[in-house]
Amino acid sequence: MKQISSIAELRKKITNLKRQGNTIAFVPTMGALHEGHLSLMRLAQEKADKVVVSIYVNPEQFGPNEDFDSYPRQMEDDLKACEAEGVSIVFNPDDEIMYGSGKKYFKIKVDTLNEHMDGGSRPGFFEGITLVVNKLFNIVEPDFAIFGQKDIQQFQILSRMAKEFNHGVELVMAPIARANDGLALSSRNAYLSDQQRKIAPGLYRALKYVEKQIRDGVMEPKLLLNHQQDELEAKGFKNDYLNVFSMETMQPVEELESGNTYILAGAAYLGKTRLIDNIIIDL
Amino acid sequence: MKQISSIAELRKKITNLKRQGNTIAFVPTMGALHEGHLSLMRLAQEKADKVVVSIYVNPEQFGPNEDFDSYPRQMEDDLKACEAEGVSIVFNPDDEIMYGSGKKYFKIKVDTLNEHMDGGSRPGFFEGITLVVNKLFNIVEPDFAIFGQKDIQQFQILSRMAKEFNHGVELVMAPIARANDGLALSSRNAYLSDQQRKIAPGLYRALKYVEKQIRDGVMEPKLLLNHQQDELEAKGFKNDYLNVFSMETMQPVEELESGNTYILAGAAYLGKTRLIDNIIIDL
Incomplete structure (x- = not known):
């Protein structure tokens, strides 16, 4: 080398x-x-x-x-x-x-x-x-x-x-490489305290939850996303965004349509550490 | 080929x-x-x-x-x-x-x-x-x-x-390729009428005149440039710009300094045809 x-x-x-x-x-x-x-x-x-x-x-x-x-x-x-x-x-x-x-x-x-x-x-x-x-x-x-x-x-x-x-x-x-508990690997994970590290997989779990609801037919996930953001705050996260975006335009989408590809993505802070994660959804 | x-x-x-x-x-x-x-x-x-x-x-x-x-x-x-x-x-x-x-x-x-x-x-x-x-x-x-x-x-x-x-x-x-009478060659010269083609070398002559004055020691060529623009208008040109610019920054320069490189450049219309020309001056 x-x-x-x-x-x-x-x-x-x-x-x-x-x-x-x-x-x-x-x-x-x-x-x-x-x-x-x-x-x-x-x-x-x-x-x-x-x-x-x-x-x-x-x-x-x-x-x-x-x-x-x-x-x-x-x-x-x-x-x-x-x-x-x-x-x-x-x-x-x-x-x-x-x-x-x-x-x-x-x-x-x-x-x-x-x-x-x-x-x-x-x-x-x-x-x-x-x-x-x-x-x-x-x-x-x-x-x-x-x-x-x-x-x-x-x-x-x-x-x-x-x-x-x-x-x-x-x-x-x-594809995203993940720890056993689902946390997306990131160089910034090194910033997390033991306590924060335990909470951190919550972001992915929130995305997985919304993904399941969308795959089960929820085409206007706004309330669902708002609720998951509240849950994340209750766990100790400070939310940046949690939303569905068009894979094509990168714009937020309120009403999903089958035949399109979306990114369900979130960013949230634990202390000063900013975590991001996403799931691609082909509808 | x-x-x-x-x-x-x-x-x-x-x-x-x-x-x-x-x-x-x-x-x-x-x-x-x-x-x-x-x-x-x-x-x-x-x-x-x-x-x-x-x-x-x-x-x-x-x-x-x-x-x-x-x-x-x-x-x-x-x-x-x-x-x-x-x-x-x-x-x-x-x-x-x-x-x-x-x-x-x-x-x-x-x-x-x-x-x-x-x-x-x-x-x-x-x-x-x-x-x-x-x-x-x-x-x-x-x-x-x-x-x-x-x-x-x-x-x-x-x-x-x-x-x-x-x-x-x-x-x-x-370097700039020129016709025998000094006109810089350009694909747009094809637009010129016979009458315009005769006038066209005037732009280069104006630049040459100012160049000589600068090389002879004129370090603030503004009046000179204004005068040449008047002359060009009198010949039938419509001026766009005629000025000295810094080769480094492409900004207009009012007061020249030895040791620097300048571009003496002009653009002017004959009818709808826009002609440009320039001379590099190392002072």
């Missing part, structure tokens, strides 16, 4: 791999790797000849009051985990390499897809993500890029961007 | 060329090729093993009252010209291939570099250019891209975009 921080060196290495006829699957991460990330790498192995993982905590996607400084960093463990998964290249640039210094003149403007869900709650979040992933796609030029379903709005936005910008990469969605 | 309109076919062809060890120089055009374009192709030949030319009249960079419909199209002549220059691939997609149908969610936001000059006069112009060139760079993935100095604001904006977006392409600026 090669660990590379220079863009020029990475390009050279990837060009060589491609000249030898290899296809490339790319797994962009912010490190603090857990079983969920490893499942992305395994999917990457199935898709292509060589796997490239990036580890970079992208400052552009954190708001001023968010957890950029405290975001878990554990490069040594991450490198061991990548090596064990048979990753060919780990790209871990620093901020100077990714963004340089001096004024930046270009941003990517995302229309409507980022209005709700995490985009609604975290202004600038998807501008930061599209900025860095657009750069990474141009640097790595992968055949496949693997992202997790947990960040489903990210997946949908980046899929569209790749299509509209002709990145020539196929995005592949990996 | 291969003429290709499909993106998938173009990618395949370019991947093969690259696997064989070829470097690629790319010349994006809107067709109606003249000697200026041919000089870009010759520069491209010097820079790389294979030359790819795109011919595509990009609707996104025309304003609602601009000349998209009447813009000259002469594909057969253009193909012959490319063939004669030893071009390897001509990419001539249609609008469906470049933009597809349905809602577009992504735009590129350019900050301040497009406030003045052609960006100031043509709202949305550089959003349209960055959108299509970002796509073309991602499709062609060239080592070099050749653009003319005539569209110097385009060159500067695309250079920065390529850097900030990590396109991995080196932009090369070709």
